[in-house]
Amino acid sequence: MSLTVVGSIAFDSLETPFGKKERVLGGAATHFSLSASFFTKVNIVGVVGGDFTEKEWEVFRRHHINVNDVEVIPDGKTFFWRGRYDYDMNVAHTLETQLNVFEKFQPKLSEKSRNSRLLFLANIMPTLQKQVRHQCPNAEFVAMDTMNFWISSMKDAVIETMKTVDCIVINDAEARQLAEEPNIHKAAKQLMKIADLKAVVIKRGEYGAILFTKDSFFACPAYPLESVFDPTGAGDTFAGGFMGFLASQNRIDESALRRAMIYGSIMASFNVEEFGTERVDKLEYHEINQRFRDFKKMTHFDDIPFEKMTSA
């Protein structure tokens, strides 16, 4: 019943066709931990600057997220990202990145964070991910994310880190790039084989997500949304729902993994409805349960096999 996440905590300035907002709380570990907090106890490991205010801490506190391992560098500034989305919400245009205190981030895990049953390595430098993974030798299920930047610049390190985890949660293009294979099914199987993974999760934005395990395949659609307000953090929110739900289960088996995919998709669907963390921050359980029922309905078809015509 516990989950540790290591990754970025940030301020995001966002511009979408529907509006703009300055310096909202963001970062991979933020979106992840908020999402996971609906299912389990979360420890977040990260770093912020002196510009991090009571308002931001309050968001974590409200969701009972353990922030003891968030280092504060009083004379530094928090990681800052400015981005814009046009009508194709699948593409984020980065306008400005200030790594600030994140540049020299050295994750320091307390005893509590190290003893977590599950661990998620959000998108940070793969060598750092590996260090953190080794600090948690008893974690029962470890998953990681990565990004095109690391795959291009230090692919070997990404693969070495991958070999120390149970599961990767990445997007379509990253999987293809990492496996150097255009077919997504072949790519997923190759990654699974290279790193002896238990599961590969491929996020496909508005097309949903797919799960590969040793001898099974599961396809999960995206929740049908008529308006996507701000996609920032959708992938991390997905991962938070996925890992958070798994942490709530006694056994991490095929049944749990498949439901975790659904909860990941549900949480991501809420995340994109408002700016930054706003929507998930105020989310209620009955809303999650309603979308779970919706997923059941929208994927159901009657199990009646076709009877070959008899009148020839």
Next chain:
Amino acid sequence: MSLTVVGSIAFDSLETPFGKKERVLGGAATHFSLSASFFTKVNIVGVVGGDFTEKEWEVFRRHHINVNDVEVIPDGKTFFWRGRYDYDMNVAHTLETQLNVFEKFQPKLSEKSRNSRLLFLANIMPTLQKQVRHQCPNAEFVAMDTMNFWISSMKDAVIETMKTVDCIVINDAEARQLAEEPNIHKAAKQLMKIADLKAVVIKRGEYGAILFTKDSFFACPAYPLESVFDPTGAGDTFAGGFMGFLASQNRIDESALRRAMIYGSIMASFNVEEFGTERVDKLEYHEINQRFRDFKKMTHFDDIPFEKMTSA
């Protein structure tokens, strides 16, 4: 238990990363009728030239497709298309198009074709589609396809034709273009409203297909294929499985429509495994039934709602 399709019959010269093949049997109505023939009796309405040989007729005959309404113009040539696919199999590059006898195609429906219970208007000029639709006033369920070319050049006619049918089966980009709306869910609902449709089916290639009905939404994944050999005709093969299965059912209700989506996806998944019509031509029922069971498995998740943590 009968279905009429009106559309192109063609020779295709195809080039993919996996090989090339000259003048294979193709065309929307061909792929559609072959696929539908596994589920119902099909009447095909089209036109061919004197270059159409016994070998091609034999393919239709083998599948008990009624070709009486295929007009033969002995001194004309059959519609010809030459296309190439690169590694991104979602994009067809047209190298050559010879409309030939198809240019002056005037569909002539026999009594039998006019009295069919279901009708599919494959992608031809929308004004022709509408004429055909009016020749079949008693059809219980009518669906149509269209393409970007007609939407750009005669959008009003596309919409007028749409108002005379029950269902459209089009791809993602076409739906967005036709509705002038980037969000696919909004686009589908708008099309449904403009034309008072019973169903909108959006094909999304490797991402599957989605079905909108008056008050329901269904998401169907694509069958996981590790190699796609030739995607030509996949959309028409989908439509053939969809409409063919519906024709086999006594009632065209939500349950039948959802299973029709699955059979459409199954048929399309076979079509892309070999060049042209080769794979579907030799398909057997047990293979279709196996993939139906696979679809059930790959979309299943246990219906266990999340229990909110009690240990706070």
